[in-house]
Amino acid sequence: MMARLNAMGIRPGVPISKQIAQPFQGPVTLRVGATQLALGFGIAQRIMVRVGE
Amino acid sequence: MKRILLMGNPNVGKSVVFSRLTGTRVIVSNYPGTTVELTQGRLKLDSELAEVIDVPGAYGLEPTSRAEEVAIHMLAQGDLIINVVDATNLERNLNLTLELLKSGRPVIVALNIWDEARHKGIEIDVAKLEELLGVPVVPTCALSGEGINILMSRLEEARASTLSYNDHTRWTQVGHIVEQVQRVTHRHPTLLEKLADLSLRPATGIPFAVVVGAVSFEVIRLIGEGLIGYVFEPLFENYWAPVMMRLSELLGSGTLWHALLIGRLVEGEIDFGESMGLLTTGLFVPLGAVLPYVFAFYLVLSLLEDVGYLPRLSVLVDTVMHRLGLHGLVIIPMLLGLGCNVPGALATRIFETRRQRFVAATLMAICVPCMAQIAMVAGLLGKHGAAGLGAVFGTLALLWVVLALILKRALPGEAPEIFTEMPPYRIPYHRTVAQKVWLRTLQFVREAVPYVLLGVLIVNVLYSLHLIQFLGHLFAPVLTTVMGLPEEAIAALLIGFLRKDVAVGMLAPLGLSLKQLIIACVVLTAYFPCAATFAVLLREFGARDMLKATALMILVALIVGGALNLIL
Numbered sequence: 001m002m003a004r005l006n007a008m009g010i011r012p013g014v015p016i017s018k019q020i021a022q023p024f025q026g027p028v029t030l031r032v033g034a035t036q037l038a039l040g041f042g043i044a045q046r047i048m049v050r051v052g053e
Numbered sequence: 054m055k056r057i058l059l060m061g062n063p064n065v066g067k068s069v070v071f072s073r074l075t076g077t078r079v080i081v082s083n084y085p086g087t088t089v090e091l092t093q094g095r096l097k098l099d100s101e102l103a104e105v106i107d108v109p110g111a112y113g114l115e116p117t118s119r120a121e122e123v124a125i126h127m128l129a130q131g132d133l134i135i136n137v138v139d140a141t142n143l144e145r146n147l148n149l150t151l152e153l154l155k156s157g158r159p160v161i162v163a164l165n166i167w168d169e170a171r172h173k174g175i176e177i178d179v180a181k182l183e184e185l186l187g188v189p190v191v192p193t194c195a196l197s198g199e200g201i202n203i204l205m206s207r208l209e210e211a212r213a214s215t216l217s218y219n220d221h222t223r224w225t226q227v228g229h230i231v232e233q234v235q236r237v238t239h240r241h242p243t244l245l246e247k248l249a250d251l252s253l254r255p256a257t258g259i260p261f262a263v264v265v266g267a268v269s270f271e272v273i274r275l276i277g278e279g280l281i282g283y284v285f286e287p288l289f290e291n292y293w294a295p296v297m298m299r300l301s302e303l304l305g306s307g308t309l310w311h312a313l314l315i316g317r318l319v320e321g322e323i324d325f326g327e328s329m330g331l332l333t334t335g336l337f338v339p340l341g342a343v344l345p346y347v348f349a350f351y352l353v354l355s356l357l358e359d360v361g362y363l364p365r366l367s368v369l370v371d372t373v374m375h376r377l378g379l380h381g382l383v384i385i386p387m388l389l390g391l392g393c394n395v396p397g398a399l400a401t402r403i404f405e406t407r408r409q410r411f412v413a414a415t416l417m418a419i420c421v422p423c424m425a426q427i428a429m430v431a432g433l434l435g436k437h438g439a440a441g442l443g444a445v446f447g448t449l450a451l452l453w454v455v456l457a458l459i460l461k462r463a464l465p466g467e468a469p470e471i472f473t474e475m476p477p478y479r480i481p482y483h484r485t486v487a488q489k490v491w492l493r494t495l496q497f498v499r500e501a502v503p504y505v506l507l508g509v510l511i512v513n514v515l516y517s518l519h520l521i522q523f524l525g526h527l528f529a530p531v532l533t534t535v536m537g538l539p540e541e542a543i544a545a546l547l548i549g550f551l552r553k554d555v556a557v558g559m560l561a562p563l564g565l566s567l568k569q570l571i572i573a574c575v576v577l578t579a580y581f582p583c584a585a586t587f588a589v590l591l592r593e594f595g596a597r598d599m600l601k602a603t604a605l606m607i608l609v610a611l612i613v614g615g616a617l618n619l620i621l
Contacts, residue, residue: 003113004112004113004115004117004472006113007112007113007149008474009145009224019250019253020250020253020255022368022369022371023255023372026255026368026371026375027371027470027471029368033144033145034143034145035142036474037472037474038364038367038368038381038471038472038473038475039470041470042470
């Protein structure tokens with residue numbers, strides 16, 4: 001899974017923005033660089049972020 | 054012969070480039086994972102002929118799905134790699150480019166979707182990129198064909214790059230390159246982007262999905278019914294029927310040839326639905342009754358695919374699908390399966406695990422009727438109003454959910470989570486859509502006509518050998534006692550192994566009640582896939598798994614058939 005996230009451009013130090021979360025722990029849509037991704041709740045939950053501005 | 058590979062991230066337009074280079078027509082769409090098989094074509098380079106292979110997309114060289122596995126496996130067998138890169142998403146795409154460069158094979162980069170990048174305010178210094186990567190870079194817009202000539206003429210310049218980097222710092226390297234070659238001007242979100250956002254937010258997205266579904270259904274029905282009512286039926290009745298009547302007189306009723314070609318006359322006339330001759334029912338079923346619906350369905354599906362709606366719909370239904378042990382992308386094989394189960398079965402390759410692929414394929418094979426079958430069911434049940442159709446498709450939908458839950462319990466393994474890219478919304482390109490609809494419709498005709506003819510032939514042979522009657526008696530306990538169907542229905546079930554549309558058509562002359570029709574249509578969908586689908590499933594999953602799936606199918610058909618007989 002780490003390799004997969006990495007290949008999509010989600011890696012330490014990179015800014016990502018959460019866009020839309022589906023209700024009832026549904027998938028989360030986020031943007032990293034020019035890519036818009038949908039991730040299952042479980043994966044999204046395990047991505048640690050530091051809140052930016 | 055030199056082997057050229059087209060490689061790159063998913064949904065960057067590899068198949069469009071492939072189609073442009075080789076003149077081979079392939080299906081392209083706007084979502085990751087359209088291409089799940091290797092497609093081969095030929096390209097003439099100077100005087101030499103080269104083989105071009107369209108490889109499924111991959112994000113990196115560590116496989117995460119069956120389709121990616123295929124892609125990465127191919128890398129070792131290529132002499133030259135055309136790395137197709139999405140210019141609107143340079144950074145992520147270059148990550149794979151750098152991995153490909155490290156393979157030491159000659160590479161040329163096609164900087165595709167160039168036009169859209171410019172519209173988005175992205176400027177890329179191509180000369181600089183070429184210098185930094187150490188391989189040729191050609192901007193292309195494969196949909197319109199721009200840049201393809203230059204790409205072809207520069208193919209021989211492809212070379213192994215001297216760029217060296219440490220795997221751990223690959224992204225840093227990518228970052229450096231992007232910083233030096235790309236300039237992005239900020240701009241406001243476009244209407245399409247706003248619509249994309251709207252269709253993904255639950256509050257607006259769910260009503261939007263309902264509207265899309267309803268409109269799609271109505272459009273398919275309108276086009277299908279319209280084409281049948283105003284074009285195909287008149288053609289058959291006014292032009293083909295007289296020819297057939299003449300032939301009937303010529304052959305003389307009662308002869309073997311008459312029985313085979315024309316079938317039996319109903320009140321002295323040819324009945325295209327019931328005559329069961331090769332040239333009457335055998336041609337009318339695939340071309341007159343089914344083709345219009347198949348065409349209409351593929352038109353609507355292709356538009357939805359090319360806009361980029363399917364991944365968004367997947368996200369909306371993911372929450373529910375996850376509870377069923379699947380994830381949202383499962384709707385893609387199901388929707389393709391509604392057209393024809395064969396591409397539906399192949400589309401399961403986008404899934405990460407074998408378990409997921411097997412569950413999705415089994416659910417599709419049991420619960421998703423193909424358009425050919427749906428068209429015949431609609432023709433058969435339509436006159437009884439919406440209730441009959443509702444009962445058939447409602448039962449199948451319910452069965453899908455129940456089976457998914459059972460399979461979730463029965464097959465251990467964690468419920469995988471959705472992980473997919475959202476392509477931007479795009480205005481469908483008319484040529485791509487037209488070509489795709491044409492290809493799929495043609496595929497249907499090629500597949501359907503021979504099988505339908507074979508089916509009709511077999512029916513005639515079985516009847517004349519009195520085998521139908523024999524088998525009807527043999528299976529009467531199940532057929533009549535459990536499901537409440539007449540013994541003659543065995544003929545339809547036999548032919549259903551071959552083709553579902555003919556099988557449904559064979560129910561028409563039996564004079565079944567509405568309840569019997571509903572039971573027969575549901576059972577015909579569930580008890581076994583058609584021969585073509587079964588062959589693909591066997592290839593994908595092997596004999597052992599298919600034995601399990603087959604046992605499940607027969608069991609399900611018996612239980613559901615019996616239950617409907619009790620309830621209705």
